[in-house]
Amino acid sequence: xxxxxxSFAIGAILLAAGCGWTATSWPFRSxxxxxxxxxxxxxxxxxxxxxxxxxxAHAREPADVGTSRVSSAATHEVxxxxxxxxxxxxxxxxxxxxxxxxxxxxxxxxxxxIGVALYMWLADRGSWWSPIVGGGVTLVIVGYLLNHxxxxxxxxxxxxxxxxxxxx
Amino acid sequence: MLDAIxxxxxxxFTWTAIIYLLxxxxxxxxxxILPGLGATVAMALMLPFTFSMxxxxxxxxxxxxxxxxxxxxxxxxxxxxxxxxxxTTALVVDGLPMAKxxxxxxxxxxxxSASLAGAVIGAIILFAAIPVLLPLTRMLxxxxxxxxxxxxxxxxxxxxxxxxxxxxxxAALGILLATVGQDPQLAQPRYTFGLPTLIDGLSIVSVTxxxxxxxxxxxxAVTKSAIARAGLxxxxxxxxxxxxTLEHWWLVLRTGILGTIVxxxxxxxxxxxxxxxxxxxxxxxxxxEKFGKGDVRGVLGPSSASNSKEGGNLLALVTxxxxxxxxxxxxxxxxLIHGLVPGPEMLSTHLDVTLTMVWVIIISHILGVxxxxxLLKPIVSLTRVRGTLLVAPLLLLVFIGSYSERNSFTDVIVxxxxxxxxxxxxxxxxPRPPLILGVILGPLMERNLGLxxxxxxxxxxARPIVIALMVxxxxxxxxxxxxxxxxxxxxxxxxxxxxE
Numbered sequence: 001x002x003x004x005x006x007s008f009a010i011g012a013i014l015l016a017a018g019c020g021w022t023a024t025s026w027p028f029r030s031x032x033x034x035x036x037x038x039x040x041x042x043x044x045x046x047x048x049x050x051x052x053x054x055x056x057a058h059a060r061e062p063a064d065v066g067t068s069r070v071s072s073a074a075t076h077e078v079x080x081x082x083x084x085x086x087x088x089x090x091x092x093x094x095x096x097x098x099x100x101x102x103x104x105x106x107x108x109x110x111x112x113x114i115g116v117a118l119y120m121w122l123a124d125r126g127s128w129w130s131p132i133v134g135g136g137v138t139l140v141i142v143g144y145l146l147n148h149x150x151x152x153x154x155x156x157x158x159x160x161x162x163x164x165x166x167x168x
Numbered sequence: 169m170l171d172a173i174x175x176x177x178x179x180x181f182t183w184t185a186i187i188y189l190l191x192x193x194x195x196x197x198x199x200x201i202l203p204g205l206g207a208t209v210a211m212a213l214m215l216p217f218t219f220s221m222x223x224x225x226x227x228x229x230x231x232x233x234x235x236x237x238x239x240x241x242x243x244x245x246x247x248x249x250x251x252x253x254x255x256t257t258a259l260v261v262d263g264l265p266m267a268k269x270x271x272x273x274x275x276x277x278x279x280x281s282a283s284l285a286g287a288v289i290g291a292i293i294l295f296a297a298i299p300v301l302l303p304l305t306r307m308l309x310x311x312x313x314x315x316x317x318x319x320x321x322x323x324x325x326x327x328x329x330x331x332x333x334x335x336x337x338x339a340a341l342g343i344l345l346a347t348v349g350q351d352p353q354l355a356q357p358r359y360t361f362g363l364p365t366l367i368d369g370l371s372i373v374s375v376t377x378x379x380x381x382x383x384x385x386x387x388x389a390v391t392k393s394a395i396a397r398a399g400l401x402x403x404x405x406x407x408x409x410x411x412x413t414l415e416h417w418w419l420v421l422r423t424g425i426l427g428t429i430v431x432x433x434x435x436x437x438x439x440x441x442x443x444x445x446x447x448x449x450x451x452x453x454x455x456x457e458k459f460g461k462g463d464v465r466g467v468l469g470p471s472s473a474s475n476s477k478e479g480g481n482l483l484a485l486v487t488x489x490x491x492x493x494x495x496x497x498x499x500x501x502x503x504l505i506h507g508l509v510p511g512p513e514m515l516s517t518h519l520d521v522t523l524t525m526v527w528v529i530i531i532s533h534i535l536g537v538x539x540x541x542x543l544l545k546p547i548v549s550l551t552r553v554r555g556t557l558l559v560a561p562l563l564l565l566v567f568i569g570s571y572s573e574r575n576s577f578t579d580v581i582v583x584x585x586x587x588x589x590x591x592x593x594x595x596x597x598x599p600r601p602p603l604i605l606g607v608i609l610g611p612l613m614e615r616n617l618g619l620x621x622x623x624x625x626x627x628x629x630a631r632p633i634v635i636a637l638m639v640x641x642x643x644x645x646x647x648x649x650x651x652x653x654x655x656x657x658x659x660x661x662x663x664x665x666x667x668e
Binding site: 002004005008012015016019022023026027029030032033034036037038040041044045047048051087089091092093095096097099100103104108112115116119120123124130134138142146153154155 | 334336344351353354382383387389390557581584606
């Protein structure tokens, strides 16, 4: 069983236990659905965990007999997969968090445009042409088209921008 | 009924409807041809932009987009062996060898025309089923709708992925997430952590775009490269493919019907439909040797089925509120956002909206095929766009979408959290569709259970249709276990046969 699977299943079990416990303090009709969902989540993840741990324990013995070449290739594959997953996790956490922070500080128009330009600059390793165009287009679309023409009233950001404030 | 069919058709010829349809088709073509950005992601991304539209307009836009993604996905499957859409993977088997043998144009012509035929078959079945299903839906009350939602969840949970138990766990997690916010009966706040923005519950849009769009964007950010490195040489012989469709009309018709049937069953959908159709095409052919090496019938069957399944998908969604795929679950979210409830009303009061959807499927397929045929080369050039150019604008689009539903920054944070959960789930093979279904169906289940309990008490579970649905639900849970057991027995027999 993969470490990630184990952690995810344990996380889900803890979440179910916590949610189920919280629901016990509510009136029956309010608690019915959360309790039902918590118990289902708890039971299904526990069964999954138990079945897989049992299978892993059984599979370990014959695996020792296997050839070293096969196990070395498999280890490489797993390592590649884990490396890629780590990269994707970083991309899924760092990138959205950075853009979200910029938007929170400067608003959708300016924060978004800076976010787009910065990402393109980092991804294109120092080329200036596409970041400037990307940031400019974003500023026009979000700041002018969405905020002013379509009156979408997107988040203006927590920092006062003085004379640039009209953009966001 | 005939009047409604004609008036819903004529209703599509207003300026706003045409603009939304063409806009949807344009987005669908781009999304369909770019691998990674599937119909589900596009639907999740575009859902927030339909808030200001009328129900009919929003479905014209969303379905116009959804319908052409498969048609566009055919192009990359056949020419590059890279499916633009998961629903076009079966085309690679025979389409790519045909393209390598210089028959790419013929394969594309066959795929386009069979797709169009399939979509029309699915739509005709949907048209024909409406008068038959209306009396059936009127027999259903809140207990039956509660049970239908349970069965839908169990089906999707149990058929998703290699481990059905993971699917059931994720459906339960989805229901749990749906309980965040005020309880609909007693107004008791649940899991809100004192945050006023969570009193209304988690936004469907924030959860959906987080779970579906952010993992794809993260993958694009890591991959960075474009899918097509070489340019496209001349593609001719499209008409030859159209002739193939006409020559094998009986196969196209049968796989079209098969696709519609598969489309109705929750948890199956386009990916399964095309493979079932491929298997069927091989099975019914007398000469099977050419399959896998470039047989046009291997292109016709899957193309017809993966497009006709849309009729089946809509049939299950509109009449019973059963989303058969993740994309349909998001479309159900659009129903709820626009105040439409699946069931008899969709076949009576809101029949115009339902019929408009059917017409949109047909018209967008016709337009999609025409555009793909005429603008094949410029459309293919989209495959050379670098991933890095798409990542940041898509991310911004995701955030704008999740923010604009309730003008709340908390929803953006929710999106980021679910984005992380989505990446982990995708990488560890924990299925996401049951979770989305749980989030969308959870409130419907809770409301119908509450109303049913008030009206019938414990007797709500003794109604004949409810009992039948319960049996079906148990079957849905046991089906994968039985299938596994049968496979094991068959393998054991095979092994012993070999030794003997």
